[in-house]
Structures are given as C-alpha cells and as structure tokens.
Amino acid sequence: MTLATNKAASSSAPWLSGAAPGAGLARAAVRSDADRAEVERYDPLSLLPADTVYECIAASAAAAPDKPAIIHMKSGDPADTVSVTYRDLVSDIEKAACLFSEAAQGEVPVVSCIVPLHPQGLVAVWGAGTVGIANPINPFLDAAGVASIMNSVKANVLVVGTSQFGAGAWDRLDQIAGAVPTLKKIFLIGDTDDDRSFAKALAAQSTAGFASLKRRKGSEDSVYMPTGGTTGAPKIVRHSQDKHLIDAWLMGALFGASEDEVVAQGMPHFHVGGLVAASLRAVLFGQTILILTPDGFRNPGVVGGFWNIMKRFKVTSVIATPATAAALLAAPGSDHEGHSIRSFGCGGSTVPVELLRSFHKRFGLYLRELWGMTEFHGVTTGHPDHGGEPAIGSVGKPFAFHEVKAINIEDGEFAGEVPNGSEGIIVVKGACVGVGYVDPRANEEFFVKGMPDGDVWANTGDLGSMDEEGHVWIHGRAKDLIVRGGHKIDPKVIEEALQHHPAVQVSAAIGRPDARRGEMPIAYVQLKAGSDVSADELIALCQEQISERAAVPIEIITLPAMPMTAVGKIAKPQLRVDATTRVVREVVSQMAPSAEIRDVTVDQTGKRPVARIALTVPESEKASVTQKLEEAFTSFEFSTELSFQAA
Structure with a gap:
C-alpha cells in the first residue's frame, strides 16, 4: 500500500534524531500536549513503514537481521533462554503463512491460537493474520468455552500448546476438536515428537511459495480477539493490522521508540496488552522482546527474581497489572539497585493510589497507569513521562x-x-x-x-x-457499581480504603445480593504473605476512611488467593458467584433447615443471574420447602431454579 505523505516536521517536534516523518518508520517521544499536537499533524499511517504487521517486522529485520527480536526465558532460570533473530522471525512468519494457507484447503485461514507465552505463539498469530485471521484464545477457558469461540469464528486451523506448559485447554484437545466441525488441521507447540508439531512443520516448510500467497490488506479483519470477560461472557472483537500498528506506534511514542529498548513481556498473547502494547510495539521499533517464561507473571520465579532478571537482560520497559505490581512490592528482599527500567506501565484494572506511592517510594519508579480496551485494539490513554509524578489516580491523557x-x-x-x-x-x-x-x-x-x-x-x-x-x-465499570437501595456506590472507594492497611495485598468490592436493598457492599481481600488482620479491624478502617456511610462494607472475606483472569485482572464475576452462593446457602438454611444442599451453581450468562439449587428433602416436605424458598427468593434480583432428590 502507498501511504500518504505529509508536511515536514517542525524544528521543535518530538521526533527522535534522524527519525522524523518521511520514508520509513518515524520515532517520537511524546511528553507533552504540544508533542501530541505535533504528532497529530500527520496521518497516523504515514508514520509507519507499511500498514501490515509482516511488512513492518520485515522492515525491522532489514535494518538489523541478526539482532534478537525475541529472547524467551524457558523457565524461571534466566540462564535458560532461547533467542530468535529478526531474520528468523520473518522467515518463520512466512513459513507459518504458507502452512496455514495450505491447511485451510482453499478457504481463508482462520487460525485459533491457544498458546502459552512462546515465540511460536507470536509466529502463529502474525503468520495467521498475514494471510487470514488469527483467533487468540485464553488457554484457561473450559472446553465448552473454547469450542464456542472457535465455532463463532468458524476456525479451520488450530495452533495449541501441550501439557509441557502445565494445565490448560490443550488437556481437552480431543473434546475441543470434536466440537468444532470446521476444523481441518491442528499444530502443536511443545511436543516436537508429535507429527502435528508446529516446530517440525516450520522447519520443513519452504518460504518459496510465500510471495504468491494472497495476503490480507492492512484494513481487513486479521484478528478475532475475545474480550477479557471481566463482567460476563467474552465477546469477539474484529481487529485489523493497521489499527494494531497505529496503537503499537503510539505505545512506543509514550514508552520508548528507540531501537535499544528491551521490553519485558509477561502478559498473555491472547490479550491486547501482551500482543499489541508489548510485543508488536517492540518489533515495530526493532526492539527486543523478553518473554518472561511461558507463564509470564504467573510464574513465581519471575516475581521472586524480577529485579535480577531485569538487570541481567537490561530491560528498559515493563507493562504489568496492579496485581503484579503489588506482588513485586510485597516480595521480600528485592535488590532493585542497578536496573535499567525507564518506563513501568500498569493497566488492566485501576491502580490503587497507595500502591502507586509505595511502589515509587521503594523502587524509585512511577507506575504510569494505562487504560484501553480490546475494542480499541489496545491502549488508549497513558501518562507522558515529563520527569515528574503522574496525575495519581487518573489513567492519563488520550493518545494522539x-x-x-x-x-x-x-x-x-x-x-x-x-x-x-x-x-x-x-x-x-x-x-x-x-x-x-x-x-x-x-x-x-x-x-x-x-x-x-x-x-x-x-x-x-x-x-x-x-x-x-x-x-x-x-x-x-458501570456493571461493577454497587446499587444499595437505588444508591450507587463506587467499589473503588472501598478498595482504596482497604489498600491503606499494610496487611492487604489486593482487594475487591462487590455487591452482595440483598432481598430488601438489592445489593449490599462487601469486600474480598488477599493478605500479604505472613500477615494477619481480622475482618472487624478492616471494617473499622473502612469506617474511618469512607465518608459515605452507605459504602462501608457489611462483610469482609479473606481469601488465600484472589481469583484473577488470565490477564491479571480481578475476576469479579467469580466473586459475585461466591457471594450469591453464600446468600443462597444462608436463605436455604434459614427457611428450610430440613433440606440438604447438594449443589449451588450460578449462571451469569443471561441478563439476569440464575441460581440453580439442588436439594435433598423428604418427599413429604417437598411442596412446603418449594413454597418457602420460592417466596424467600422472590425479592432477590437473581432468579432461582430448584431441583429435588428424595431423602
């Protein structure tokens, strides 16, 4: 594609030396509103060498073919690594594109990628998007959830990890494959002895046929990306390469656009944070991605050895979630002196003010909060690094x-x-x-x-x-508001109050179903290792910190580990299920003490949650128990379905 040209940059522009807009890739450091305005003088696509991912990576490879594009830590041991040069990355993307085109048997390749953090996972996504559509999927979904997404996009190729990477959807591969009638071919990452090995297929594939393949245009759909599903079932978003590249460019302008950057990547590749804001941003600018093990920040060795890893690989840029930042802050004896980190982005959920200040006090780094959505191809706002404290509590200013x-x-x-x-x-x-x-x-x-x-x-x-x-x-989130008798309560008020306690590592406030008021505020906390605090003490803290009396939680529940989504966000839907289940059990024990609860499941997929309650009761009491429970649950905002088994 021929990209539009624009007027020359002004002398006061934020452009890096020798990288003003013109032919090839422009590089900028946006630190002010004036810098943003200067960038906006140009068509965003004119700042790129091309409007497709493959062509942009190829441009980086042409400049430095032998430079490591990816360094992959295979385990928590930083000495256990594999490097992929830019030359090899481009070759593998070409080979993957050829493989997928052949596997699709004349159809447009739609390649579902259920992969760990691995170089071949990036090759699969970028190769698929070059000639068809990549469909990254969370490996921690159940088989039915994976099959539902694959059927929604009519996947005809699957690239999937193996048990080498621990538990995941790949453990149910036969069940998934049998539920997707459009599937034609499976490639495995992690088992080189299997005939379906992706590594073996890449090694055997020639790049000779790549030039004749029909490639996707930059403006066409190239990725079908499921949302994180933090407030319900995931939706599938249509992504294009040109918008991925624009967002990656804007991230570089905020977090470092020079080719000497080393970007630590511990976020999943099935999420825009890992795929676009970290990985694509790095290869667009000819930088090096450091993949922090197949498990990313979920690997205890990564968190425990974080600063040593950062120093060993001279990492300059990190993006993580607040939960990861809190874990780093809670880790004992961290030797951070001598690191090279220039930017530490934090997103996925709100960064508590106390965490931001404590992190800076201990490590000398500001957590620069980011915000975006899958629907926006990545990050949309951030804090320019003007050398001082960011606007604490905000998610920054809109990107150019x-x-x-x-x-x-x-x-x-x-x-x-x-x-x-x-x-x-x-x-x-x-x-x-x-x-x-x-x-x-x-x-x-x-x-x-x-x-x-x-x-x-x-x-x-x-x-x-x-x-x-x-x-x-x-x-x-609008859906996260706690509505107590028509009064709307911001859960962030409660969460910020709880973060003031030194024993609290992470907190989450939700609405507990209530028959009279609709919802009542409660909170869940995960404590720091070795810490202890009572619920009464935490409620007392909330009473001191929260001026709005109705927002003080009526209950605080301590969990050994806060449920998290695979991208590091607190999984509030799971907490709502837990709260609803607790309410159901309380109501049944009060209204029908003779009934034995066999199981309670909560379905949140519809517009109104449904609690399915399986009971064992004497046959003679079934009618009265049914009447009592139906009357008791009438006032709740969730519906119920009762099933009985005779005692």
Whole structure:
C-alpha cells in the first residue's frame, strides 16, 4: 500500500534524531500536549513503514537481521533462554503463512491460537493474520468455552500448546476438536515428537511459495480477539493490522521508540496488552522482546527474581497489572539497585493510589497507569513521562488521534455531556476504535447513537470523568457499581480504603445480593504473605476512611488467593458467584433447615443471574420447602431454579 505523505516536521517536534516523518518508520517521544499536537499533524499511517504487521517486522529485520527480536526465558532460570533473530522471525512468519494457507484447503485461514507465552505463539498469530485471521484464545477457558469461540469464528486451523506448559485447554484437545466441525488441521507447540508439531512443520516448510500467497490488506479483519470477560461472557472483537500498528506506534511514542529498548513481556498473547502494547510495539521499533517464561507473571520465579532478571537482560520497559505490581512490592528482599527500567506501565484494572506511592517510594519508579480496551485494539490513554509524578489516580491523557469524553447515555443514545469533574459514561473516538464485533448484534450497545458531531463514538461501559487538563479518571465499570437501595456506590472507594492497611495485598468490592436493598457492599481481600488482620479491624478502617456511610462494607472475606483472569485482572464475576452462593446457602438454611444442599451453581450468562439449587428433602416436605424458598427468593434480583432428590 502507498501511504500518504505529509508536511515536514517542525524544528521543535518530538521526533527522535534522524527519525522524523518521511520514508520509513518515524520515532517520537511524546511528553507533552504540544508533542501530541505535533504528532497529530500527520496521518497516523504515514508514520509507519507499511500498514501490515509482516511488512513492518520485515522492515525491522532489514535494518538489523541478526539482532534478537525475541529472547524467551524457558523457565524461571534466566540462564535458560532461547533467542530468535529478526531474520528468523520473518522467515518463520512466512513459513507459518504458507502452512496455514495450505491447511485451510482453499478457504481463508482462520487460525485459533491457544498458546502459552512462546515465540511460536507470536509466529502463529502474525503468520495467521498475514494471510487470514488469527483467533487468540485464553488457554484457561473450559472446553465448552473454547469450542464456542472457535465455532463463532468458524476456525479451520488450530495452533495449541501441550501439557509441557502445565494445565490448560490443550488437556481437552480431543473434546475441543470434536466440537468444532470446521476444523481441518491442528499444530502443536511443545511436543516436537508429535507429527502435528508446529516446530517440525516450520522447519520443513519452504518460504518459496510465500510471495504468491494472497495476503490480507492492512484494513481487513486479521484478528478475532475475545474480550477479557471481566463482567460476563467474552465477546469477539474484529481487529485489523493497521489499527494494531497505529496503537503499537503510539505505545512506543509514550514508552520508548528507540531501537535499544528491551521490553519485558509477561502478559498473555491472547490479550491486547501482551500482543499489541508489548510485543508488536517492540518489533515495530526493532526492539527486543523478553518473554518472561511461558507463564509470564504467573510464574513465581519471575516475581521472586524480577529485579535480577531485569538487570541481567537490561530491560528498559515493563507493562504489568496492579496485581503484579503489588506482588513485586510485597516480595521480600528485592535488590532493585542497578536496573535499567525507564518506563513501568500498569493497566488492566485501576491502580490503587497507595500502591502507586509505595511502589515509587521503594523502587524509585512511577507506575504510569494505562487504560484501553480490546475494542480499541489496545491502549488508549497513558501518562507522558515529563520527569515528574503522574496525575495519581487518573489513567492519563488520550493518545494522539483519539478523543475521550464523559457523557450521559439513555437507551444507547447521547443525552448530554457532563461538566469536568462530574461522572458520566466514558466514550471514545479515534484511529484505533474498531468496527465492532463478530456478532453484529453486540454493536447495538457499543456504538453511541446521536453524537452531536456525527462521528463514530464507542461506549466503553466505564464510569469516569475528565478534568480541565484533559486527564481521564476511571471510576469503575458501570456493571461493577454497587446499587444499595437505588444508591450507587463506587467499589473503588472501598478498595482504596482497604489498600491503606499494610496487611492487604489486593482487594475487591462487590455487591452482595440483598432481598430488601438489592445489593449490599462487601469486600474480598488477599493478605500479604505472613500477615494477619481480622475482618472487624478492616471494617473499622473502612469506617474511618469512607465518608459515605452507605459504602462501608457489611462483610469482609479473606481469601488465600484472589481469583484473577488470565490477564491479571480481578475476576469479579467469580466473586459475585461466591457471594450469591453464600446468600443462597444462608436463605436455604434459614427457611428450610430440613433440606440438604447438594449443589449451588450460578449462571451469569443471561441478563439476569440464575441460581440453580439442588436439594435433598423428604418427599413429604417437598411442596412446603418449594413454597418457602420460592417466596424467600422472590425479592432477590437473581432468579432461582430448584431441583429435588428424595431423602
């Protein structure tokens, strides 16, 4: 594709030496509003060498073919590594594209990738997107969830890990494959003795046929990316290569665009944080990706040996979740002196203020909060590194080529902007806002109708506000609000209060179902190793810290480990299931003490949760127990289904 040219850069521009816009890749360091405005003088695609991932990586390879594109830590031992040069990365992408084209048997390759953090996982995604569509899938979904996604996208090729990488969906490969009728070919990562080995297939494949393959255009769908599903079942988002590349470029402008950067990558490749903000950003700028083991930040050796790893590989840039940052802060005896980290991005969920300040006090690094969505191809806001403290509590300012507003929405339609500092629904427009979902029915709620400028604006589902300086403040997911008798409570207020206690590592507040008020606030905490604190003490702390009396949690539950999604976000749906299950058991024990509860399951996939309660009762009491429980559960916002077994 021939990209548009633009006027020459001004002398005061943020462009790195010798890398002003023109032919090839432009490099910038955006540290101010003026820098952002200068970048916006150009068409975003004109800042790139091409509009496809393959061509951009090939450009990096042409500049430094023997440079390590990827260093893969095979285990927590930093001496146990494998390196992939840029020359070999380009060759493997070409080979993968050839393999997938042949495997699809004349169809457009749709390649589901259920892979650990591994160089071949990136090769699979980028090779698939070159000639077809990649479909990264969370390996920790159950077989039914994986098959549902694969059937939704009509996958015809599967690249999947093996038990070498621990437990995962690959343990149920036969069940998954049998449930996907469109599947034609399977490649395995991790078992080189199997005939389906991806490594063996790559080694045997020639690149001779690559030039004749029909390749995807930069603007065409190239990735079907499931959302994280933190508030329900995942949706599948349509991604294009050009928008991936624009977002990767903007990340480099914020976190380092010079070729000497080493980017530590511990985020999953089935998420935009790992795939785009870290990995694609690095190879676009000719940098080196350090893959922090197949398990990423879930590997205890990575967290325990974090600073030694950072120093050994001279890492300059890190992106992690607040949970990972909290674990690093809680780790004893961390020897961080002498590291080379220049930027530490933190995203995926809100960074508690106390964590940000404590992290800087101990390590001398500010956690620069990022914010974005799968629907936006990656990150949308961040904090420019102007040398000082970021606007603590905010997620930074919008990236170049993007606008963010807080508005009121009624029935999917614009209902007025809100003043700076006031809460509304956060909406976004810009270069990386996608075209929507594979299932077009989901677009109805995503795109805001009736915006005054007539442009396409997307509803993030986040509550937040803007300030006069243009910072974006995220208050929480609209679906995460606790609604107590019509009174809306921001869970962040509770979580921030709990983070003040030195024993608390991570906290999450949710609404517990309540028959009279709809919901009541409760909180879950995970304590730091070796710490102990009572629930009463934590509630007392909340009473001191929270001015809004209705927001003080009525119960605090300590968990040995907070449930997390595979991308490091707190899995609040699991906590809601736990809270609902506890309520169900309490109601049954109070209203029908003679009934034995065999099982309680909570289904959150519909618009209203359903609690399915399996009971054992004497046959003579079945009618009365049914009546009592149906009456008792009538006032709750979840519905119930009772099943009985005779005692």
